[in-house]
Amino acid sequence: MKLLTLNFLTCAIKTCKTSPSSFPLHPRDAELEILETDINLPFLKNILPRLMWDELRTITSELGLPELPPAAPTREDLVEPGAQAAEGEEVEEQPSQTAKDLHRVLLETTVKEGKLACGNCGHEYKVMEGVPNFLLPGHLV
Amino acid sequence: MPDYLVRLVQMHESFRQAELQALADVAEVPIEFVKYDEESPFCIVRLPSDSAAKAVISRSLLSQGIYELWGQGATYDALHKSVNDVSSAKWAQYESVPFRFTLDCYRGTRDQTQQREIIESFSYLGFNGPIRMRDADASFKVFEEYGEKASEPKYMYLGRSVAASGRDAKTTYDLKKRHYISTTSMDAELALVTANMALAAPGKLFYDPFMGTGGFPIACAHFGAVVCGSDIDGRSIRGTGGSARKGQTGKFDVRGNFQQYGLESRYLGAFVSDLTNTPFRLLQHSNPASRGGYLDGIVCDPPYGIREGLKVLGSRDELNVQERATHKDRYREPGYIPPKKPYSFTAIQDDILAFAAATLVENGRLSMWMPTANDEDVELVIPTHPCLDIVSVCVQPFNKWSRRLLTYRRRTESEIPEGGLESVKKEYEKGVKADELNDFRRKYFEGFKEFERLRQEPGTDGANYKADDSKGVSGRWREKGGAN
Numbered sequence A: 001m002k003l004l005t006l007n008f009l010t011c012a013i014k015t016c017k018t019s020p021s022s023f024p025l026h027p028r029d030a031e032l033e034i035l036e037t038d039i040n041l042p043f044l045k046n047i048l049p050r051l052m053w054d055e056l057r058t059i060t061s062e063l064g065l066p067e068l069p070p071a072a073p074t075r076e077d078l079v080e081p082g083a084q085a086a087e088g089e090e091v092e093e094q095p096s097q098t099a100k101d102l103h104r105v106l107l108e109t110t111v112k113e114g115k116l117a118c119g120n121c122g123h124e125y126k127v128m129e130g131v132p133n134f135l136l137p138g139h140l141v
Numbered sequence B: 001m002p003d004y005l006v007r008l009v010q011m012h013e014s015f016r017q018a019e020l021q022a023l024a025d026v027a028e029v030p031i032e033f034v035k036y037d038e039e040s041p042f043c044i045v046r047l048p049s050d051s052a053a054k055a056v057i058s059r060s061l062l063s064q065g066i067y068e069l070w071g072q073g074a075t076y077d078a079l080h081k082s083v084n085d086v087s088s089a090k091w092a093q094y095e096s097v098p099f100r101f102t103l104d105c106y107r108g109t110r111d112q113t114q115q116r117e118i119i120e121s122f123s124y125l126g127f128n129g130p131i132r133m134r135d136a137d138a139s140f141k142v143f144e145e146y147g148e149k150a151s152e153p154k155y156m157y158l159g160r161s162v163a164a165s166g167r168d169a170k171t172t173y174d175l176k177k178r179h180y181i182s183t184t185s186m187d188a189e190l191a192l193v194t195a196n197m198a199l200a201a202p203g204k205l206f207y208d209p210f211m212g213t214g215g216f217p218i219a220c221a222h223f224g225a226v227v228c229g230s231d232i233d234g235r236s237i238r239g240t241g242g243s244a245r246k247g248q249t250g251k252f253d254v255r256g257n258f259q260q261y262g263l264e265s266r267y268l269g270a271f272v273s274d275l276t277n278t279p280f281r282l283l284q285h286s287n288p289a290s291r292g293g294y295l296d297g298i299v300c301d302p303p304y305g306i307r308e309g310l311k312v313l314g315s316r317d318e319l320n321v322q323e324r325a326t327h328k329d330r331y332r333e334p335g336y337i338p339p340k341k342p343y344s345f346t347a348i349q350d351d352i353l354a355f356a357a358a359t360l361v362e363n364g365r366l367s368m369w370m371p372t373a374n375d376e377d378v379e380l381v382i383p384t385h386p387c388l389d390i391v392s393v394c395v396q397p398f399n400k401w402s403r404r405l406l407t408y409r410r411r412t413e414s415e416i417p418e419g420g421l422e423s424v425k426k427e428y429e430k431g432v433k434a435d436e437l438n439d440f441r442r443k444y445f446e447g448f449k450e451f452e453r454l455r456q457e458p459g460t461d462g463a464n465y466k467a468d469d470s471k472g473v474s475g476r477w478r479e480k481g482g483a484n
C-alpha cells in the first residue's frame, strides 16, 4: 500500500469518523519498502489540492521520513520553470525537485507490514503483505 | 462541425452511444449524434475536427473506427451523387498520395469481381497516387449495409479513415490470458467499457470497493488512471485463495495482474474492508479545496447476493454481553474471523450511492453494475440520490436475466437541493433496517423464481453462459432465506 492511501483512510468505526483525532491513522511498527516507479506529473497536479498536508506531515514524521515543508506546495511548484513555449508549440512540462520528492513519498514509499492505529479509539488495523485489514471484530461493529 | 461515420460493433447495443458520449466528455469535445440506430453498426456524429474524432474513437471498445463522411445513399447512384455534393472539394487534396480503397459489407458479401467493380465506380475521384494495402497515407472505405438475408444492400457510405478504435485492448486484457482471475471476474471488454463510462483518464484517481481480482481497477489503469481497490475478502486480494483457472497453483494475486500488464506504477494498492464499514474518510474531514470529494471515479460490480454471497460485517442478532466480551478477548488471535451477516441488495446499492456522494469530486463518476429482473413485477428500481445525476443506463440482456450498467455523475454543490448534502453525512451512518431486508427477501424469493444467476464462466467468449444451479436460487441461500 502506497503512502498516498493514508491520506484518504481513517478509522472504520462509524462513531470514530466524526472525531478529528481519527485522522490520520498512525503507522506502528511499520516496515517500509521503496518501489520505484515513473513519475506521474498530471496525477500529482490533480491530487495536490486534495492532500491533507498537515496530516501527511504527521505521518511522514512518525515514519521517520525526511521532513516535509510546513506549507503545501502549489501546482506551479511541481513544474520546473523551463523553456518558454514558442508560439503554438507545446513544451512538455518537467517535474521539479518538489514533484520528485512528493512522488517518492506518496507513490514510491509503501507500507509492507505493521499496524495502523486510530488516534481516537486506539484500535489497530494490521497490514499484512502490504494489504491493510479494516474488518472490524464483532464487538466494534 | 463536419460529419463522421462511426463503424460500431453490432453487440452490446445499448452501451454504444453512451460510450461515445463518455469518450467525448473525456476528450472535452462536443459531439452531436446525427444518425443512430440500435439495429445498425453505422452511426453518424458531428465532431469539431479529425483530431477530436481520433481522441474520441481511439479509446472506444464498441466501435472499430471513425471515418470522415464523404457521402451516403440508398443506391449507388444516390451515393455517387452524394459523394459529389459533399466531398468534391476534398478530392484534389488526395490526388497523388499513396492510398487504399476497400469495402466493408455488413451482413452481406461481395465476390472479388463485384468488389473491383464497386471500387472502380469511384474512379472519378481522380486519385492517381500509388495503391498501398499497408501504410497508405489515405484510406477509403465503402460501407454497405444489408437487411436480414437480403441480396442487395439497403444503404451505403463512403468514408476516409481518420482513426482506429481501442478495441485491441479487449484482446490484450482477455481473461483467458490473465494471470489471476476468479469465477466472478467481469469480462475484459465490459470492464474496459465500464472504465470508459466512468471517464477514467490520466491524472485521475479511481477506486473499486468490490475489487475481487481487480478487473475494474486494471481497466481504469489501462486508460491512465491511478487506482486502488478493496474487498471484504482478503484472500481475493492477496491471492491465497488460488485462481479459478484449473490446475493453477502458486502465488497468484492482484498485484501480479498489474505486473502482467505493466501497470504497476498506477496501482496504489488495496485493502480489506466492508463497504458498509469503510475506512475511507467521508465528508467530515473534507478539504475545502476539493469540495469534500477526492475520488475521480468509482467503478464496481457489487455482489448480488446469490453466487458472491453478499455479506457485511456484523452479527445476525445483536451480541449479548458475554458474546461481546468473547470477541473482545479473541479478536487479536490469528485465526479470528470477524462475524458477517447477510444484507439486502437494495440496501447495498443505496450505501454505494451514499458512499459515492461522499467521496467523489464534483462531476466525478460512479459506474456500477446491477441485475434487473425481466419480470415486470420485480424489476429493481434504479437507485437515486440527491447528490447524483444518472448519466446513462445500459442493459446487457441474457437468456433468463439481464443486468444494467448504471452511471452517475456527482453533482456540483450548486446543483444539490437544499439539505441533500447533510442527508449524506447521516445516511451512511444509519445502515439497513431489518424490515427492509425482509421485504427484499420476500420479493426476491417470490419474484425471482425464474431468476437464475448466470455468470460468464471465465474462459468463454461471451457466447455461452452456463447456469449454476448448485449455487443459484435453489441453493443454500434460498433455504436460509425461506427459513426466515
Ligand SMILES: C[S@@+](CC[C@H](N)C(=O)[O-])C[C@H]1O[C@@H](n2cnc3c(N)ncnc32)[C@H](O)[C@@H]1O
Residues within 6 Å of the ligand: B182, B184, B185, B186, B209, B210, B211, B212, B213, B214, B215, B216, B230, B231, B232, B233, B236, B273, B274, B275, B276, B300, B301, B302, B303, B304, B308, B309, B310, B311, B312, B313
Ligand atoms: C461480483 S464480485 C466482483 C468481481 C470483480 N469485479 C472482479 O473482476 O474480480 C463481488 C465482490 O464483492 C466482494 N464483497 C462481498 N460483500 C462485500 C462487502 N460488504 N464489502 C466489500 N466487498 C464485498 C466479494 O468478496 C466479491 O469479490
Ligand SMILES: [Zn+2]
Residues within 6 Å of the ligand: A011, A012, A013, A016, A022, A118, A119, A120, A121, A122, A123
Ligand atoms: Zn477509531
